[in-house]
Amino acid sequence: MMDPTLAEMGNHLSDAMKILESxxxxxxxxxxxxxxxxxxxxxxxxxxxxxxxxGEQGHMALLGHSLAAxxxxxxxxxxxxxxxxxxxxxxxxxxxxxxYENGSAYYHEDDREGLVKVCRLxxxxxxxxxxxxxxxxLSSKHxxxxxxxxCRPGLGQHLCSQLALPLSCLCIVPCNTxxxxxxxxxxxxxxxxxxxDRESGKVPLLLIANAGTPGAGHTDKLSRLKxxxxxxxxxxxxxxxxxxTLALGQVSSAVTAATKCDSMTLTxxxxxxxxxxxxxxxxxxxxxxxxxxxGLTSSQPVEKLRALPLWLSLQYLGHxxxxxxxxxxxxxxxxxxxxxxxPTLMHCVGPTLCLLDxxxxxxxxxRAVSPLFPPSPCPPISAGAQFxxxxxxxxxxLGEQLAQxxxxxxxxxxxxxxxxxxxxxxxxxxxxxxxxxxxDVAALVEKxxxxxPVLSCTLRYRQDFKxxxxxxxxxxxxxxxxxxxxxxxRYEPRATDLDEDKRQHSVEKINNDLLKKLMELDTDxxxxxxPEFCEEKNCxxxxxxxxxxxxxxxxxTIVSIxxxxxxxxxxxxxMTEVVRRGIxxxxxxxxxxxxEKLMEEGVLRQIPxxxxxxxxxxxxxxxxxxxxxxxxxxxxxxxxxxxxxxAHSTTCCFGKLASIYRMFL
Numbered sequence: 015m016m017d018p019t020l021a022e023m024g025n026h027l028s029d030a031m032k033i034l035e036s037x038x039x040x041x042x043x044x045x046x047x048x049x050x051x052x053x054x055x056x057x058x059x060x061x062x063x064x065x066x067x068x069g070e071q072g073h074m075a076l077l078g079h080s081l082a083a084x085x086x087x088x089x090x091x092x093x094x095x096x097x098x099x100x101x102x103x104x105x106x107x108x109x110x111x112x113x114y115e116n117g118s119a120y121y122h123e124d125d126r127e128g129l130v131k132v133c134r135l136x137x138x139x140x141x142x143x144x145x146x147x148x149x150x151x152l153s154s155k156h157x158x159x160x161x162x163x164x165c166r167p168g169l170g171q172h173l174c175s176q177l178a179l180p181l182s183c184l185c186i187v188p189c190n191t192x193x194x195x196x197x198x199x200x201x202x203x204x205x206x207x208x209x210x211d212r213e214s215g216k217v218p219l220l221l222i223a224n225a226g227t228p229g230a231g232h233t234d235k236l237s238r239l240k241x242x243x244x245x246x247x248x249x250x251x252x253x254x255x256x257x258x259t260l261a262l263g264q265v266s267s268a269v270t271a272a273t274k275c276d277s278m279t280l281t282x283x284x285x286x287x288x289x290x291x292x293x294x295x296x297x298x299x300x301x302x303x304x305x306x307x308x309g310l311t312s313s314q315p316v317e318k319l320r321a322l323p324l325w326l327s328l329q330y331l332g333h334x335x336x337x338x339x340x341x342x343x344x345x346x347x348x349x350x351x352x353x354x355x356x357p358t359l360m361h362c363v364g365p366t367l368c369l370l371d372x373x374x375x376x377x378x379x380x381r382a383v384s385p386l387f388p389p390s391p392c393p394p395i396s397a398g399a400q401f402x403x404x405x406x407x408x409x410x411x412l413g414e415q416l417a418q419x420x421x422x423x424x425x426x427x428x429x430x431x432x433x434x435x436x437x438x439x440x441x442x443x444x445x446x447x448x449x450x451x452x453x454d455v456a457a458l459v460e461k462x463x464x465x466x467p468v469l470s471c472t473l474r475y476r477q478d479f480k481x482x483x484x485x486x487x488x489x490x491x492x493x494x495x496x497x498x499x500x501x502x503x504r505y506e507p508r509a510t511d512l513d514e515d516k517r518q519h520s521v522e523k524i525n526n527d528l529l530k531k532l533m534e535l536d537t538d539x540x541x542x543x544x545p546e547f548c549e550e551k552n553c554x555x556x557x558x559x560x561x562x563x564x565x566x567x568x569x570x571t572i573v574s575i576x577x578x579x580x581x582x583x584x585x586x587x588x589m590t591e592v593v594r595r596g597i598x599x600x601x602x603x604x605x606x607x608x609x610e611k612l613m614e615e616g617v618l619r620q621i622p623x624x625x626x627x628x629x630x631x632x633x634x635x636x637x638x639x640x641x642x643x644x645x646x647x648x649x650x651x652x653x654x655x656x657x658x659x660x661a662h663s664t665t666c667c668f669g670k671l672a673s674i675y676r677m678f679l
Contacts, residue, residue, distance in 0.1 A: 120294070121321045129169075133173055199234045251276065340403040343441040343446065472558045497555055533577070538560055
């Protein structure tokens, strides 16, 4: 079978050839726009798929890209004046909005590009002859870039790749393990690492800190980090979602310290719901020549037009509109009724990361119950049947289920090293684009209220289920960490005289039939063949459990149904053997009857033309013999019974099977 990707590429090439053949002399605007529309929506056959809603402020941002193309054709002097005005206005607004005094701005599409340019600036600052000597200046004194272990994955590697630095120039600073947050940089250890590098002849160059880690939303101790950077003559760069709150009237002191850093990267697009606007890196540096050498500034007017979409959007929203969107996202976090769900999570699934507003809250759901927080009694579940349908979507993780149930909440699933898999609610990154409102948060809380008791019961019953399964000789326990339910089992047949192929076939048939039988039971439990990429085959996975589940009874039911299927299979095999012997006996009897008929009537009566004439002159008085098929004893020959009566009797005795054997009567 052809690879779908190759087939799609072939179709695109075919379409391109048709376009070239039909457009030798060019096409009109209407045809070209129709082609673009077909490329965007022509292959979309699924119902309900639409482009993301773009409000008026989004249209202003999109309009900026078109205007930038038109403005670029102006005469040079007019273009220079216009781009200078746009760039200076946007930079001034952003610096005032986010409390970054006397700052310059660099606008870039890739949100990592600003940090790359800043690193070049710092290298040029520390190594005076770097512009002429290049890497040879770095060989004697290696530069060192420090970053937190909680930074986004791949950031340090990207910096080294873009700057042509070896990975040995990157130092990953662990987070606190004994005191403070598990997601904050260990300041004491950082201090020790810097001192060791200086003693070994290296040059501490730059420190990347977080005002909102990508996963958990924690803010590093920026004040203390700034003191270290001043002490060791290092550059401090800060990034993170919590920088958006600098625009608010009341900001936590931890985030306010970011205003003293040497540079910061802002992503106003997600914060304000603006599509296709650039990220912005604000920085402070007194030497414009070094900024130009690092690429942070440009003499090309066209490059300055990158700020135009953001310039238009900021003017459209205004100061109050910007504050309203950021404040609304912050308030959405505070509307979560922590008195309702936080203690429940704390007791049911172990310690919960309780993050201060407006950072994201993490809702862990895959860790086992912590011994420090014994499970509390779950509230009664009134609508247990709804959970069967709720978790019946092929075993999707709970976080994905929650995102599907309340899509406007913007929750997503993140993997954290210590907490495991968590559901993250970060409205600062999603609320403006999705239009999240308080009723969406209320719906999220409602779904959590439904899921947490079921989740708690499932986590409590998982070990009990495993213990009960291991006590059964005919069951094997299947461990799959990606399955959110009780676990998996496989019924093992007791027959030991079968070869490996027959045994595998027997295991497959029994477990398939067992799964069908279990799915027919009148219960709230969900039974499945397992996750899509499960390595184990021929097994049965049980979904989420409710409080009234009797684990021992469930396992006993699985064993009894499996044993019944296995015994019925053996009976069917015995019956098949009896039928086979009966058919062979019937064939012998038919052959013998034909021989007796030949001896009794003679050879002439078997000739087609002679036989009827002979029978007319001299009829043969042959006795009628009937036969019945007995599954237990084989074939009995009964004389004097009409064949059709015997056939009717057989049909009554064995139903549909008798129709197979009538041909032998």
